[in-house]
Amino acid sequence: MPLLEAVDVHGGYGGMNILNGVNMTIEADEIGVIVGPNGAGKSTMLKAVFGLLTITQGEIRLRGEAITNLSPHKLVEMGMGFVPQEKNIFPSLSVEENLEMGAFLKPATASRLKAQIYEFFPPLLEKRRQPAGELSGGQRQMVAMGRALMNEPSLLLLDEPTAGLSPRYMNEIFDRVKTINAAGVGVLMVEQNAKQALRIAHKGFVLAAGQNRFSDTGEALLNDPQVAKSFLGG
Amino acid sequence: MTASSSQRPAPQQPAPQGATPPEAPAPRTLPVRELALFGGLALVVLAVFATMGPAYSTRMLVEASCYAILALGLTIQWGYAGQFNAGIMGFVALGGFSATFFSIPVNPAFWASDLPGRLGWVLLAMVVVTAIVFGISRLDRIGLPKLLRTILAIAAGLIGYLVVISWLRSVTGDIESQVEFIGGLGLPVWLGWIVGGVLAGGVGYVIGHICLGLRSDYLVIATLGIAEIIKAFLKNSDWLTRGTATISPLPWPVPDPGEVGFLTARALYLSVTVVMIAVIFFLLHRAYHAPWGRMIRAIRDNEVSAAAMGKSINRRRQEIFVFGCILMGVGGAVLTSFNGLFDPQGYLPLNHTFLVLVMVILGGPGNNLGTLFGAVLVYVIWIMSGPLALALMHAVTALGDSWFDWQPGNLDSRALQARVFVIGLLILLVLRFAPRGLIPEKVAHHD
Amino acid sequence: MNELIYFFNYVVVAGSVTGCIYAIGAVGVTLIYSILRFAHFAHADMMTLGTLAVLLLTLAFPHAGDPLGLPTAIVMLPVAMALTSLVAVGIDRAFYQPLRSHGVKPIVMVIASLGVTLMLQGLIRLFAGTGSQNLYVDARKEIFRIDVPGVTRPIILTEPQIILFVITIVAVVGLHLFLTRARLGKAMRAMSDNPDLARASGINTRLIITLTWIIAGSLATIAGTLLSLDVAFKPDLSFFLLLPIFAAAIVGGVGHPYGAIAGGFLVGFAETLAVFNWSVLLRPVRDSLPTWLELPNNLALVGTEYKIVVPFFILVAVLIWRPTGIFKGKVI
Numbered sequence A: 001m002p003l004l005e006a007v008d009v010h011g012g013y014g015g016m017n018i019l020n021g022v023n024m025t026i027e028a029d030e031i032g033v034i035v036g037p038n039g040a041g042k043s044t045m046l047k048a049v050f051g052l053l054t055i056t057q058g059e060i061r062l063r064g065e066a067i068t069n070l071s072p073h074k075l076v077e078m079g080m081g082f083v084p085q086e087k088n089i090f091p092s093l094s095v096e097e098n099l100e101m102g103a104f105l106k107p108a109t110a111s112r113l114k115a116q117i118y119e120f121f122p123p124l125l126e127k128r129r130q131p132a133g134e135l136s137g138g139q140r141q142m143v144a145m146g147r148a149l150m151n152e153p154s155l156l157l158l159d160e161p162t163a164g165l166s167p168r169y170m171n172e173i174f175d176r177v178k179t180i181n182a183a184g185v186g187v188l189m190v191e192q193n194a195k196q197a198l199r200i201a202h203k204g205f206v207l208a209a210g211q212n213r214f215s216d217t218g219e220a221l222l223n224d225p226q227v228a229k230s231f232l233g234g
Numbered sequence B: 001m002t003a004s005s006s007q008r009p010a011p012q013q014p015a016p017q018g019a020t021p022p023e024a025p026a027p028r029t030l031p032v033r034e035l036a037l038f039g040g041l042a043l044v045v046l047a048v049f050a051t052m053g054p055a056y057s058t059r060m061l062v063e064a065s066c067y068a069i070l071a072l073g074l075t076i077q078w079g080y081a082g083q084f085n086a087g088i089m090g091f092v093a094l095g096g097f098s099a100t101f102f103s104i105p106v107n108p109a110f111w112a113s114d115l116p117g118r119l120g121w122v123l124l125a126m127v128v129v130t131a132i133v134f135g136i137s138r139l140d141r142i143g144l145p146k147l148l149r150t151i152l153a154i155a156a157g158l159i160g161y162l163v164v165i166s167w168l169r170s171v172t173g174d175i176e177s178q179v180e181f182i183g184g185l186g187l188p189v190w191l192g193w194i195v196g197g198v199l200a201g202g203v204g205y206v207i208g209h210i211c212l213g214l215r216s217d218y219l220v221i222a223t224l225g226i227a228e229i230i231k232a233f234l235k236n237s238d239w240l241t242r243g244t245a246t247i248s249p250l251p252w253p254v255p256d257p258g259e260v261g262f263l264t265a266r267a268l269y270l271s272v273t274v275v276m277i278a279v280i281f282f283l284l285h286r287a288y289h290a291p292w293g294r295m296i297r298a299i300r301d302n303e304v305s306a307a308a309m310g311k312s313i314n315r316r317r318q319e320i321f322v323f324g325c326i327l328m329g330v331g332g333a334v335l336t337s338f339n340g341l342f343d344p345q346g347y348l349p350l351n352h353t354f355l356v357l358v359m360v361i362l363g364g365p366g367n368n369l370g371t372l373f374g375a376v377l378v379y380v381i382w383i384m385s386g387p388l389a390l391a392l393m394h395a396v397t398a399l400g401d402s403w404f405d406w407q408p409g410n411l412d413s414r415a416l417q418a419r420v421f422v423i424g425l426l427i428l429l430v431l432r433f434a435p436r437g438l439i440p441e442k443v444a445h446h447d
Numbered sequence C: 001m002n003e004l005i006y007f008f009n010y011v012v013v014a015g016s017v018t019g020c021i022y023a024i025g026a027v028g029v030t031l032i033y034s035i036l037r038f039a040h041f042a043h044a045d046m047m048t049l050g051t052l053a054v055l056l057l058t059l060a061f062p063h064a065g066d067p068l069g070l071p072t073a074i075v076m077l078p079v080a081m082a083l084t085s086l087v088a089v090g091i092d093r094a095f096y097q098p099l100r101s102h103g104v105k106p107i108v109m110v111i112a113s114l115g116v117t118l119m120l121q122g123l124i125r126l127f128a129g130t131g132s133q134n135l136y137v138d139a140r141k142e143i144f145r146i147d148v149p150g151v152t153r154p155i156i157l158t159e160p161q162i163i164l165f166v167i168t169i170v171a172v173v174g175l176h177l178f179l180t181r182a183r184l185g186k187a188m189r190a191m192s193d194n195p196d197l198a199r200a201s202g203i204n205t206r207l208i209i210t211l212t213w214i215i216a217g218s219l220a221t222i223a224g225t226l227l228s229l230d231v232a233f234k235p236d237l238s239f240f241l242l243l244p245i246f247a248a249a250i251v252g253g254v255g256h257p258y259g260a261i262a263g264g265f266l267v268g269f270a271e272t273l274a275v276f277n278w279s280v281l282l283r284p285v286r287d288s289l290p291t292w293l294e295l296p297n298n299l300a301l302v303g304t305e306y307k308i309v310v311p312f313f314i315l316v317a318v319l320i321w322r323p324t325g326i327f328k329g330k331v332i
């Protein structure tokens, strides 16, 4: 049974439809990557999965169970984690408190997981008492991902985790995503750095104007001349 | 981005989910709703005429029309521009003072003494001190360190203020003990009405200048504060207003009841206020449909895209706020003149701020006709609810007495408090169930 | 020296008392703001309501405090806090919550809170009248005189003032510990920082909102009761408390609890200093002044009847020069 299934999803903001029939399937141990031009509806699709906007048609299933239009709160309980594209940390809370908020529903496991996160993202350890708003962009991204991981999700939604990062940090983040996935967490990720992202992806989805243009394995998409020409910059 | 969607302005009723857009009001040849509502209102007023007699009812209509002017002032601030003014009472009191000061007779004892001269000197001293402080605050231009300049300016301001205020205290004390108060100017009352509007507009200008660029809550706090300050000033300046001793009678611009009888005099007064409303109505109607009005609404409905229009936004907001305050000043002046009594303590947030608020949100913020309807309807209910509340209080006390031995005194004041409660509840119910009022603003469709 | 003691009694003590009350009030306003994003104008009447609850309980059990050696009002305070919190949560559910779920603009919430103000005012005065009443039912305020060697005039502190200082310190420290140590306290700060992300983290925002009203209702009860213990219960203070409290919250930076405390003391001291008659301090030097310089007897900056001008002036000054407040509030 696939971890996440989206079938013909339609939806948008306040009556205006942005998604016009998106389909995607991810297995439990896979990384799925959504790429596409700006404004294609990539973030909107991620929000739709996370219950942040009303889906007017179609269905979303988590491990076979319908989750269409469930509240984010419920989805977090069901093991979904979401890292938004912007405003993905609590700036005035310390790094440590940011992580604790991620484990809000499971306070008992917080200290064990915190230690794991510090191991996973070593730069955060020495900054743990500092307000997260004072960190560098890459470190903030680590805090954001760390916060989502604190809930021990089985499906992690990442919206452009490498946006605005230097190549060094970018590679580090992609590395981390692979490690997270290797530990058995399904990942659905939106990425602008399409080539690199597709390289680590099991599944790739090319979205344009709110619809799937291409869906295949990451490798197949990378090698598809048509995809390369119109979406990967040649 | 749920945060941004929850802050998106206008339609306060959420659009129905799905693809159907909110149904557009079909172009109608006959405004059925308006006709029905106004017809009903006319019936209510007629019923009051029949039961309470024409003299009483005409008085009620005059007062309602004064409130309509206040409500029109608020509807352009709140309805057109989304600025909420919680200090209408202050502007009303200012207008009332101006009407009083201009229209009541001159106090010869004051002008015959040396007091006007002394008062003049104090005013001159105020100007001089302000000029000196202003000058010192500019001293950094000739090389004085900024910190030193600031300290000097504050020290000079403080000393100057203390000197002037102690002179003022002594002069005003002498005025009170020798001639009671400075009296009026003995000029035609309409001059006081105009100046009342100007004064209120001036205060509105200053407040707007400070607050309109900031969050809308700040305007609420500031107007609430300035209203209490204006009232405190008028109440405690016995030399100027006789304070709690009150001033009466106040002249009317039309023959007063002593000359032509209550009914005729009040009917004449009513004709004056009706003409004023008609003029205001006409001007507002023109302004609303002019580019100026469109821009105001664009600013209200979508600050982001209006910001593209540049700096003039704050100018427009300022204009509309000042204009609303002017109407409140004039309305307050007309109302006070009609009451024939200037009593600073009689200006209450409930009667002069929140009642007007109810009129506007119930009638239809941004819709002049709706506002007029709301003003008359709410005022009639308000006046009629007085005796009703008292009767109700009597009934409740009788019950309370027989059941728990509860014997509250002062039923009048308690009945008033019951009305306070009802007004508050009414505000909440309207916001919840009819957020656009009984006669909603007709929003032109812009794509 | 006598003059200094006089200054201490009438400025330092009085200013701290007012400061404590404004600070506790302003913290409530600021917390509501940071979670619900609107200026809650019914806060002053919530204070009155809490005090009324204390008064009624005290009237019902006038001697409950005797075994503890405390004023009965203080013993009744926790009960009244619970009651007021309940009312606050109820008001939110009945009036604010529906508007919130309609997604109205913050200014509409402000108007709604004005409606709630009127309702509370009406109810309170309907039952309690408008006259002032003493919270010391059947008891006497104790007054402590502390003699300073070499001076005839003693330092004067009253029992309610001492209680006020103690309770303020307890409340502030308690709130600080709650916000920085407790899981729900941190969640409250998180929600004030970024409500969407708080929701995405599984934080139950409804619970946080309820908690906010409980804290706000309790703090309002404390502030109102302490004020009334020091002077008397006055049901019609509403708009006169609102201005200093909001000025304090804005001076401290809206949404910033520690700023609100600082702002409260700033406004409290500014008020006290402004109505203080400075000529008292100049009395010793008066005789040695040249005759042409005659000092007036009244050297107060403003008369007590114009006290409300002081917070307004502070408010305006802050809005002009630093609208984010001294501690850089979140909002503008």
Ligand SMILES: Nc1ncnc2c1ncn2[C@@H]1O[C@H](COP(=O)(O)OP(=O)(O)OP(=O)(O)O)[C@@H](O)[C@H]1O
Binding pocket: A013, A018, A036, A037, A038, A039, A040, A041, A042, A043, A044, A045, A085, B001, B002, B004, B005
């Ligand atoms: N909160 C919102 N309310 C209304 N419309 C929105 C909102 N957020 C996004 N949109 C619109 O939805 C469309 C798709 O936006 P989305 O953020 O999903 O694009 P994206 O593919 O993530 O683009 P990018 O690569 O720039 O992040 C855009 O046209 C955008 O204007």
Ligand SMILES: [Mg+2]
Binding pocket: A042, A043, A044, A085, A159
């Ligand atoms: Mg995006």
